Amino acid sequence: MLFSNPFAELSASIAPIIMQTYVVIMIVLVAGGTLYDMAHKKSATYFFRNWRSAKSKGTQNVSSGQMVSLAIQTAVVDGLTSGEFCNVQRRVAHLVTMYGFLAYVVTAAVMVFFYPTPATPTPAILPQLWNFGALMICIGGYWFWFFIRVDVVAEGNSPLRLVRADLFILSLIASATLALIWAYLQAAGSAWTNVFLVLYIMATTLLFASVPWSKFSHMFFKPAAAFQKRVAEANGSRRNLPSPADKPETFGSTRRRPRHY
Amino acid sequence: MPTFVYMTSCDGCGHCVDICPSNIMHIDTTYRRAFNIEPNMCWECYSCVKACPQNAIDVRGYADFAPLGHSVRVLREEEKATISWKIKFRDGREKNFESPIRTTPWGSIKSPADYAMPSPEAMKSQELAHEPDSLNVDRLPALTPDQLKPWVA
Numbered sequence: 551m552l553f554s555n556p557f558a559e560l561s562a563s564i565a566p567i568i569m570q571t572y573v574v575i576m577i578v579l580v581a582g583g584t585l586y587d588m589a590h591k592k593s594a595t596y597f598f599r600n601w602r603s604a605k606s607k608g609t610q611n612v613s614s615g616q617m618v619s620l621a622i623q624t625a626v627v628d629g630l631t632s633g634e635f636c637n638v639q640r641r642v643a644h645l646v647t648m649y650g651f652l653a654y655v656v657t658a659a660v661m662v663f664f665y666p667t668p669a670t671p672t673p674a675i676l677p678q679l680w681n682f683g684a685l686m687i688c689i690g691g692y693w694f695w696f697f698i699r700v701d702v703v704a705e706g707n708s709p710l711r712l713v714r715a716d717l718f719i720l721s722l723i724a725s726a727t728l729a730l731i732w733a734y735l736q737a738a739g740s741a742w743t744n745v746f747l748v749l750y751i752m753a754t755t756l757l758f759a760s761v762p763w764s765k766f767s768h769m770f771f772k773p774a775a776a777f778q779k780r781v782a783e784a785n786g787s788r789r790n791l792p793s794p795a796d797k798p799e800t801f802g803s804t805r806r807r808p809r810h811y
Numbered sequence: 812m813p814t815f816v817y818m819t820s821c822d823g824c825g826h827c828v829d830i831c832p833s834n835i836m837h838i839d840t841t842y843r844r845a846f847n848i849e850p851n852m853c854w855e856c857y858s859c860v861k862a863c864p865q866n867a868i869d870v871r872g873y874a875d876f877a878p879l880g881h882s883v884r885v886l887r888e889e890e891k892a893t894i895s896w897k898i899k900f901r902d903g904r905e906k907n908f909e910s911p912i913r914t915t916p917w918g919s920i921k922s923p924a925d926y927a928m929p930s931p932e933a934m935k936s937q938e939l940a941h942e943p944d945s946l947n948v949d950r951l952p953a954l955t956p957d958q959l960k961p962w963v964a
Contacts, residue, residue, distance in 0.1 A: 704825025713840035790882040792895035799890035804917040808829035
């Protein structure tokens with residue numbers, strides 16, 4: 551299972567062109583869903599209005615070189631290392647899920663497009679990364695689902711309560727879990743393989759098709775918001791916030807885990 | 812003057828939910844971000860504004876009290892034990908304030924439970940807890956009978 555390309559084995563019953571078309575449709579659904587979401591919520595309108603307002607309130611000019619530097623800082627700190635999170639557990643869970651998702655989707659696309667049949671031997675690293683990525687999604691996802699979700703931890707709601715905000719994380723966890731089960735059953739030659747294949751396809755389709763209604767597109771909006779925040783700090787507007795006090799950080803902190811019940 | 816959350820800045824940490832004394836800051840079920848569920852019941856204590864680690868909460872001023880174009884924003888920095896305010900007036904004036912929150916590290920002050928139980932004699936005494944030491948005097952000032960003038964009808 552860990553070294554075999556599950557999509558190459560699947561090509562015996564489903565033609566590679568169908569799998570490739572499915573991947574392309576999913577990509578189009580994500581792009582289209584994000585654009586529709588932006589148009590519906592007018593995110594771009596408000597983002598640029600906020601940008602212009604921050605620029606007019608700014609006290610310093612930000613050069614294009616500084617902009618590039620801020621973009622790199624945003625990409626590295628807020629993007630690659632999820633630096634926005636103050637809580638270590640939330641940060642680690644997000645990193646595990648994020649990198650797992652990246653490994654999972656990229657390796658799946660590479661295997662479907664470049665190594666679609668057993669005739670094209672797949673490098674062992676690809677199915678290993680695919681399995682490992684799905685496993686990371688499960689670890690980070692279930693950890694978040696049961697122990698970190700703010701409506702469960704801070705508000706005391708049941709972990710089994712389902713709301714619209716759970717659509718993304720649930721479909722993601724379902725897709726990864728069912729992918730692992732399906733790959734295992736296929737490698738074992740089980741009679742349940744096709745059942746779990748159908749469930750896996752359903753969960754994956756739900757994940758990518760529900761973009762306009764789920765939190766999927768936060769992965770595009772959050773870096774933009776983080777960049778805008780850094781630019782506002784650099785140009786002095788700082789969202790009208792006072793400048794940080796010029797005092798040493800010697801007093802520690804009294805913040806406790808929010809638990810409003 | 813109720814509070815509102817900039818959902819693009821909010822990361823859904825729940826600190827405002829925990830601290831709101833009016834129990835009106837809650838988590839939205841669509842975006843899993845904080846929001847004020849009942850602005851009418853907000854008493855503008857600024858607890859959530861100060862508690863938010865992302866400074867994602869602001870207060871919307873009533874039009875008859877806080878005119879358009881104003882801005883009142885606060886930055887609480889626990890590690891530095893400071894609280895800073897920036898007030899922007901409509902005519903462009905700006906006032907900045909920076910105040911200490913405390914002068915000792917968080918958690919360094921003894922709680923009442925850490926003190927020894929007072930003796931029965933101390934409970935009957937006129938002096939309150941920690942007096943006269945906490946007043947930085949040797950003893951409480953008190954009049955003696957010879958200081959009193961005789962009462963004249």
